[in-house]
Amino acid sequence: MIRVRLRRRRALAAAAGLLFGVLGLLLGPAAPASAHAALVASDPQNGTIVPDAPNRVTLTFSESVQLVEGRIQVLGPDGQRADQGKPQADGGTVTVPLRSGGGRGTYVVSYRVISADSHPIGGSISYSVGEQSTPPVAAGDATGSDPVVRTLISVGKFLGYAGLVLLVGPVLVLALLWPHRLSRRGPARLVYTGIGLVLGSTLLALWLQAPYATGASMFDVGFGDLRDVLGSTFGAVMLVRLGVICAAAVLLRPLLRGGGESKADLALLGALGVAALATWPLSGHPTASPVAGVSVVLDAIHLAAMAVWLGGLLMLLAFLLPQADARELGAILPIWSRWAATAVSALLLAGVVQAMIEVGSLSGLVDTTYGRLILVKVGLAGVVIAVAAVARSVVRKGGVPESPRPLRRLVGVELAVSAVVLAVTAALVQIAPPRTAEAAETAATKNTTVSQTLRNSSMSLQVDIFPASVGNNSVHLYAYTPDNKPLPVVEWTATAALPAKGIEPIEVPLLRITDFHAIGDIALPTAGDWTFKFTLRTSDIDQSTVTMTAKIS
Structure with missing residues (x-):
């Protein structure tokens, strides 16, 4: 009898080891970045020089984002905060109000926001007013995350998936296939272990989301950080998961003891199972898919099939084949x-x-x-x-x-x-x-903006070409004196040519916006290294001509 028990324990240990190994292969690289939001545009554009200080900065992301308290700031050339008031998020657009009367020089905008798939993203852009200067340095890092937090998040995800396998497959086998004469003690331990793993991983995820969002260490978490997590979509989904699993644990007791479960209880357990499975895709990458509804359903089906299959195989190898x-x-x-x-x-x-x-x-x-x-x-x-x-x-x-x-x-x-x-x-x-x-x-x-500064003895010309691709392009010109003061221009002319492909100079229509700022639009028919020629007449007798090459893709 003792040998039989030892063989059963060894079989269970081997099956569990294989299960966790398979899950490890699945969940090991659990941090792909391709599905996260990305900054796709900004106003002012990154790296450009604008003639006047704007009253706000606009950041546009590839998907809806949520703000992280205190993690968006604009530093002026003097290193002081240039933003005022709270930033506002509307879908994928974040607007940062600025103080009026900003000085000349380079500004740095740093940001950290939460993607629709609950992952934080951070970065920075810069722009200059009037002229470039040494960029200010932010006091903290808006882009990084604590490596211990990232590792524990991966561990928590692994434990949650393992718990799902130990819960779903064994429950189905007990409800529909288990022989009445066999003891349910061993399978019940698996199920309770699964419940514990899911609950523990969910609580861990709620705690870790706070430092993950802010970029802090694991224990550098305040009440306000946890409140923000609980008030987010991620927090709501995690709370639903906790409630569903707790309700399922109560309903599972008659089934795990053997006998006494009703068809109504089993039907309710099935509904709770569907609700629990839905919380995984609703708190992850499928929500950021181009067809989010389809991806969420498919991911839930994928998880359910995995849990039924692997959990059922574990029951088969550890209990049914040795005992039935x-x-x-x-x-x-x-x-x-x-x-x-x-x-x-x-x-x-x-x-x-x-x-x-x-x-x-x-x-x-x-x-x-x-x-x-x-x-x-x-x-x-x-x-x-x-x-x-x-x-x-x-x-x-x-x-x-x-x-x-x-x-x-x-x-x-x-x-x-x-x-x-x-x-x-x-x-x-x-x-x-x-x-x-x-x-x-x-x-x-x-x-992509091609930005170059062209200089000669009488002037400095800042040229911005956007988006520097085949098709319609915008051209912004800013004229300055050699000592970086605005230079009044009487007449602007510009041409674009592609000698390598035999395209003769094409005139760029320009519109005078201010004394030292002009804009124009031109349709570039093919890719290549285009030659742009700019002539600025500053008086009845004075004019200067500069040229540049821009790669158009």
Whole structure:
């Protein structure tokens, strides 16, 4: 009897070790940055020189953001704060009011905000009023996060997913497949462990979100920081998860004791399970997808299938195959085989659709590393389904009731191949998807400003060309004296040419805005190194001409 117990414990330990190893492959690289918000535009634009001090700074992000208290500031050339009042966020646009009468020189805008997927992003831009100067240095770092906090967040996510597996799969097996004569003590311990892991990881996530958002250390958290987290979308989703899991723990007691559970209780448990599963995608990257509703549903299906499949395999290896007799296995295994096939199919389908959302095109599927890894993942998933089919045929032939060893070997192969599938998944999250990479490249191109200062003995001309790409472009010209004072200009003329492709000079229509500021628009038909020529007449007899080369992509 003691040897039997030892074998059962060893089987349970081995199965749990394999489960956690597989989850580790899935969750190890749990911090991809491609899905986070990105700064796509600003007013004033980064690195430009404006003639007059603006009354506000506008930052535009690729998705909706939430503000972090006290983490947006504008420093003037003297190193003092140039912003006043509280910044305002409207979707993906953040407006920072400024003090009036700002002096000449370079200003630095530093920011830290929370993306729609609950991840903080930070950075800085600079602009100059009238002339450039030595940029001021901020007292703190708005972009960094404490490495201990980041590590613990990954650990918490791992524990939460592990708890989900230990909770969902065993509960389904106990409710629908468990033989009445077998003790439920071992499975009940798994379920309670899963509940504890989910609750603990959720509380840890709530605590860590505060220093993660502000960039502080783990214990540098104030009451106001926690209040901000609880008042955010992330905090609301985490509180829902806590409530749902606590309610489920109460309803699970009759099932775990054995007998006494009603169909109404089981139906309510199912509804709570769906609600709990939805909290994972609602607090993560799917909310930032271009089709957020579809991505949230797919991610929930993906999690449910994973939890049913891996949790069911754990119950099968640790309890049912060692303890159930031939008659019981003959009834259980065909049903489990169908469950496993359905779960793997759901994993495959949800994963493929999610991948196609990121890939965006058939060429992206076959011509990129990301797309080819998707094809590899699909092929490996096909192998898993084939192994499951072989296991089903073993059951049909009656081999399993006599000895469970052939099935245990097949299940081992199934888990091994699944580990490779999840390893490919881990590689995928490290690679920028074609759609994301293309969108980022387009955004970068659309918001690139070519900025040069052209000088000669009589003047200094600041030239800004935006977005420096094929198509319509805006040209801003600012004229200064050699000692950086505004230079009145009587007449502005400009041309653009591309000699390498035989394009003769094209006139750039210019509109005089102030004595020393003019703007114009020109359509550039092709990419290349364009030559711009500017002539400024400052009196009836005085004029200066300067040229520059700008790369248009």
